[in-house]
Amino acid sequence: MRLVLASGSPRRKELLDRLGLDFEMRAPHVDETRLPEEQPASYVERVARAKAEAVAEEGMVVVAADTAVVHEGRVMGKPGHPEEARSMLRRLQGDSHEVLTGLAVGWLDGGRRLESLVDVTRVTMLPMTEEEIAWYVGTGEPLDKAGAYALQGLGGMFVSGVVGSPSTVVGLPIHLLGRLVAASGSELTRFTMKVGR
Numbered sequence: 001m002r003l004v005l006a007s008g009s010p011r012r013k014e015l016l017d018r019l020g021l022d023f024e025m026r027a028p029h030v031d032e033t034r035l036p037e038e039q040p041a042s043y044v045e046r047v048a049r050a051k052a053e054a055v056a057e058e059g060m061v062v063v064a065a066d067t068a069v070v071h072e073g074r075v076m077g078k079p080g081h082p083e084e085a086r087s088m089l090r091r092l093q094g095d096s097h098e099v100l101t102g103l104a105v106g107w108l109d110g111g112r113r114l115e116s117l118v119d120v121t122r123v124t125m126l127p128m129t130e131e132e133i134a135w136y137v138g139t140g141e142p143l144d145k146a147g148a149y150a151l152q153g154l155g156g157m158f159v160s161g162v163v164g165s166p167s168t169v170v171g172l173p174i175h176l177l178g179r180l181v182a183a184s185g186s187e188l189t190r191f192t193m194k195v196g197r
Helices: 011-019 040-055 082-092 130-138 155-160 166-170 174-185
Strands: 001-007 023-025 060-073 072-074 097-107 112-125 161-163
Touching: 001 011, 001 161, 011 023, 040 060, 040 097, 040 112, 060 082, 060 174, 072 082, 072 155, 082 161, 097 166, 112 174, 130 155, 155 161
Parallel strands: 001 023, 001 060
Antiparallel strands: 060 072, 060 097, 097 112, 112 161
16 A cells, blocks of 8 residues: 655645655646635645545545635635735734645545544734835745745745644645545555655
8 A cells, every 4th residue: 555645735745754655746737726615625635636636546645635725704825926926915814724634545446435523723924014015025935825925945934823733824734634534544644654664
């Protein structure tokens, strides 16, 4: 049995690497467009499940995730250009928002099986000046991040508080991963690398 991360995200890879897991990565090709009137939690769970289904094959336990930033009921994806990133950061600065990550684990057991859930973490941002926003956007970091910031990167200097799991904000709630893998009849520790490898 192999552990597969259905993602091309270096941030999700790093989280699994920190756990000492032996896994491979397969980037799924799925439409991540949010459906009209779709609630944020339903959205991230649906996309995470679609990613897991897209790569699941016999002999695999597949892990997939999808993350959204929600501020005042508005879902913020990845900014399409620097001005959109600046606009997102202006809205988030000096306020709190929620980060929702859908986590899905899939495997084949006489048919496709999927278990999934959604974790929510609340993040509070420090007030930011226009100069700080311009500098941060100029680093390029916000341009491929939901909500236009990276908690684990330079954006962490603008975060004053996190209520919940930081790994949920990064994009993979590792504290819940063992529970979903166990539903497949396996254990996460089965995929840990042997000492000396």
